[in-house]
Amino acid sequence: MRKWFGQSLRLGLAPDGLALVRTSIWPHERARLLAQARFKENNVEAALREAERMLADHEREGWALRVVLSDELVRLWQVAPPPGAARMADLEAACALRYRALFGASPAGWQVRADWSATRPFLASAVPQALLAQLQQAAAGSGFRLVEVAPQFVAALNQHRSMRRPGAWFGVVHGGVLSVAAFDGALLAAVRTAPIPEGADRDWLEGHVAREALRVGLGRPERLQVCGPAPKAWASSAGRLKFACTLFEDELDPLWPDSARLAMTGRAP
Structure with missing residues (x-):
């Protein structure tokens, strides 16, 4: 048991796929992708059955399990x-x-x-209570302690709360969708979600942010801070004066699927 001290699992669950990641409190041990699955069509019940199978395959008595749910x-x-x-x-x-x-x-x-x-x-x-009950049953059946179930946006917002700049809005990219928390100073004004069209560049982002500002009755933000696999072209560059855009970098393997990145959302650095 001593060799597993400090280890825990994170499960990212979405209607179109899921991933199980092992993490450690030790800085020399990198996160390890244990299993992942994708579905051709959104199927929550299939995802839950697959989650139960994954946990059973990696049974660890007493390990902590954290689940991050796609929005x-x-x-x-x-x-x-x-x-x-x-x-x-x-x-x-x-x-x-x-x-x-x-x-x-x-x-x-x-x-x-x-x-x-x-x-x-x-x-x-x-969060649907039936979904929570199924996750609890799957965790308990394989000896895990289900210590947290969090929506991705909430997990990401909490993870980066200390890094939010004054006057900035906060965004999360996952599964081709951009979710944005619009702030009026330090106060949350609205949460807006929109699909990202193919080829969305910085011009699309600036137009999108301008429209959302009008919809919620706010001025355009000074900065947008974004986590997740956002297009690199969104980052600030010379000549862009409408607002700055900061993309939070991560150290995850770029080949990892979105579901694995989902699982790692909210993890303390």
Whole structure:
């Protein structure tokens, strides 16, 4: 057992694929891609069955398991606290009302988590309870401790929170989609998601950011900070004065699939 001290697993789960990665607290040990699978069509049930098989194949009694879910599997929304909110019940009610307005139903059957605040807008997320139960069953069946299940966008935002520059918006690229957190100063104003068209260059990015700023009633940001496999052409270059763009680099193998990068989202450096 001593040789496995400091080891844990990370699972990236998306409707079109998944990957299992082994990580270590020791700096000399690099993350190792243990298994991965892709599906021709989105199939959550097939992905969950494959996740159970992968975990069984790499059974490690007592190891910690962290799961990162692609944003297609969850729901994200921004909540403005009601004026005079003084109790947690007030915030939960505002969160549920905003959920119903956006998604047309109550959040029953979903586990809701949020950066609860009575003084500023906050980000909320919801994960299907049935999905959580299946992940818990798969982990327990192979002896793992399921210590965290996080949406990718939330994991990425938390990972890079200390690096967010004043006046910057934050973006995540995954599976051909760009998700952007628009900030009004230090306050979260909105979370917007859009597919990235083929060949999207810096001109597309500048037009997209300008449109999103208009939609949420904000000025164009001074900087966009992006993590994930974003086009290199988005990075700032000479002559680009509309806004700066910083691409966060990672040390992952460039040949790793998106699902493995998904698994590693939120990992502390």
